[in-house]
Amino acid sequence: MHAQLPLALPANVWQNTLVVNKKVYSFLLNTYGRHAGIWFGVVAEVIRTLLQRVVVTIIVAQLAADLANHNLVNAQQHVLWFLAAYCSGALIGAVGDLVAVFAENHTYEKLGLAFYKKITGKDMAFYRDHQTGYLVSLFRQHLDGLMFLNRLIRGDVVRMIISLLAPVVVLFFAGPALGFVALAIIIVQAIYITWASTKATKYRELAHEIYRRVTGIVSDHITNIVAFKSGGREAEAVTTLDELQAKETQTFWLRRKVSVFLDLPRELATAIGVAAAFFVVVNGVQTRGSSVALIILTITYMFQIIRSISDLPNLVLQMDDQVTKIYPTLAYLTNDSETVRDPAKSKKLTITKGTITLRHVDFSYPAQQRSEQIAVFNDLNITIPGGQHVGIVGLSGAGKSTLTSLLLRFDDVTDGSITIDGTDVRHVTQANLHQQIAYVPQEPLLFHATVRENIAMFNANVTEQKIIAAATAAHAHDFIQTLPQGYETMVGERGVKLSGGQKQRVVIARAILKNAPIMILDEATSALDTESEKIIQQALPTIIGKHTAIVIAHRLSTLAGLDRILVMHDGKIIEDGTHQQLLDLKGRYFRLWQKQIHKN
Numbered sequence: 001m002h003a004q005l006p007l008a009l010p011a012n013v014w015q016n017t018l019v020v021n022k023k024v025y026s027f028l029l030n031t032y033g034r035h036a037g038i039w040f041g042v043v044a045e046v047i048r049t050l051l052q053r054v055v056v057t058i059i060v061a062q063l064a065a066d067l068a069n070h071n072l073v074n075a076q077q078h079v080l081w082f083l084a085a086y087c088s089g090a091l092i093g094a095v096g097d098l099v100a101v102f103a104e105n106h107t108y109e110k111l112g113l114a115f116y117k118k119i120t121g122k123d124m125a126f127y128r129d130h131q132t133g134y135l136v137s138l139f140r141q142h143l144d145g146l147m148f149l150n151r152l153i154r155g156d157v158v159r160m161i162i163s164l165l166a167p168v169v170v171l172f173f174a175g176p177a178l179g180f181v182a183l184a185i186i187i188v189q190a191i192y193i194t195w196a197s198t199k200a201t202k203y204r205e206l207a208h209e210i211y212r213r214v215t216g217i218v219s220d221h222i223t224n225i226v227a228f229k230s231g232g233r234e235a236e237a238v239t240t241l242d243e244l245q246a247k248e249t250q251t252f253w254l255r256r257k258v259s260v261f262l263d264l265p266r267e268l269a270t271a272i273g274v275a276a277a278f279f280v281v282v283n284g285v286q287t288r289g290s291s292v293a294l295i296i297l298t299i300t301y302m303f304q305i306i307r308s309i310s311d312l313p314n315l316v317l318q319m320d321d322q323v324t325k326i327y328p329t330l331a332y333l334t335n336d337s338e339t340v341r342d343p344a345k346s347k348k349l350t351i352t353k354g355t356i357t358l359r360h361v362d363f364s365y366p367a368q369q370r371s372e373q374i375a376v377f378n379d380l381n382i383t384i385p386g387g388q389h390v391g392i393v394g395l396s397g398a399g400k401s402t403l404t405s406l407l408l409r410f411d412d413v414t415d416g417s418i419t420i421d422g423t424d425v426r427h428v429t430q431a432n433l434h435q436q437i438a439y440v441p442q443e444p445l446l447f448h449a450t451v452r453e454n455i456a457m458f459n460a461n462v463t464e465q466k467i468i469a470a471a472t473a474a475h476a477h478d479f480i481q482t483l484p485q486g487y488e489t490m491v492g493e494r495g496v497k498l499s500g501g502q503k504q505r506v507v508i509a510r511a512i513l514k515n516a517p518i519m520i521l522d523e524a525t526s527a528l529d530t531e532s533e534k535i536i537q538q539a540l541p542t543i544i545g546k547h548t549a550i551v552i553a554h555r556l557s558t559l560a561g562l563d564r565i566l567v568m569h570d571g572k573i574i575e576d577g578t579h580q581q582l583l584d585l586k587g588r589y590f591r592l593w594q595k596q597i598h599k600n
Contacts, residue, residue, distance in 0.1 A: 037100055045155060051085045057301065060078075115333065214244050351517040361413050361415070362415035391566070437519070473542055520549075
């Protein structure tokens, strides 16, 4: 299902960390960094921090010196300067924050849409290899991680840089020795903290991967709750989940233990550096009689540096957390090998006849390990004239559903072409193609919405009369009227409140209402009871009307009245003709028919 994370990182973890950070921050710069509003917020934050953490500190030091010298007039002026500087910083910061948040929200929306399009644009093989909950977790971590990382940089990182570097500059002017001591403290701490953060990388990656897997498992069980409960394996599932969460808890503990052991040397080094700065001040008082303002300024800035350095590991940790959340999603955004893409210059598919032609079609899909390809079709050729009703029959694995998947471009052909009225389906947008095809899948798929909304899912402005007419044609109107709120009844997630036959008839009604030139019914009667199936079989000519229709069915009686029947075996068409012609041929279709007749 999912590639397992290695329990130990490779020896070149430092180089890997640099590569990962480069990719993530480059992506951040090319998304959030493209908006002027965010840079406006950065500049505003710089000004606010300079005013409130640098200018204000200098003013307070001068105020203390004025009070020590009993210069009350200057002291009052410095109080007013303090008020002006601090309030100006607050006002500028607030305006910058509002402008930046507006830009961030706009970017968040665009990125969410881009990720959604990328994920939903993948071919069906991609979805066969991934859990729904796992992908949803990736989606949320990607968007929230980028937003949080951007806000960390715009806010905390900007404040951290200024809170560390500005005191160095000021202290250099006040006394070069103090400036050098402060700079040395910051450089040593920055190098150490950056190195130390890599030591917990494997635990961060493992924790986030376990989080995604737990989300995937829980989502999988809830989505398939009936099968889950009926299997009687709840205790085993709880045990599996408990083991994963215990492992997640262990990674948090190991991560914290590493941080604690690495924090102790850092704090000792900080204490030594600050003590050295205080010795410089004490020595200055003894030899030169340093001013009260310089003493207060030094003490204040040193404690500001201590506070900032104490916060730095947590800031780096938060940033690394977001990076490890974001990085896995970049592979999904940048890898197009599994993506069914629209052409750069698309044609408009306008169907006049609805003729479907498959010419020399080859199709294969990767095996589970993706090192080998499993062939389904090899030089498949089919022509379905416009308006013809064609049935497709064959044993499981013959390629029936794969054929419809290629026609709908859920997957792309490996070689050859599929055309509709002479237009290659790869030369039109997927949306344009899907608008021309009404599809009823083997599994009736309903959304968590009302019956009415499910039927009219692809027809936003349809009238009430047309909805009822489609439901009636699908023999769904009668049972819908018996529901608690009729057409306004919520069907639940995946239609859980309806029976299998009821769900299938709602989906058939949706296809009828769509009134597309081409209709595909893939085992559309498989979920119906015998009586409902007979009703749908009798109504089939009305359902498909004059459209070009492809009907896949296991029960041959459903196909008997169609214009033509194709018998598939191992990805090939082995028989082609009407129901009677195939019976007269006494081949595979005849044998299947005889089995079903005798079985009934």
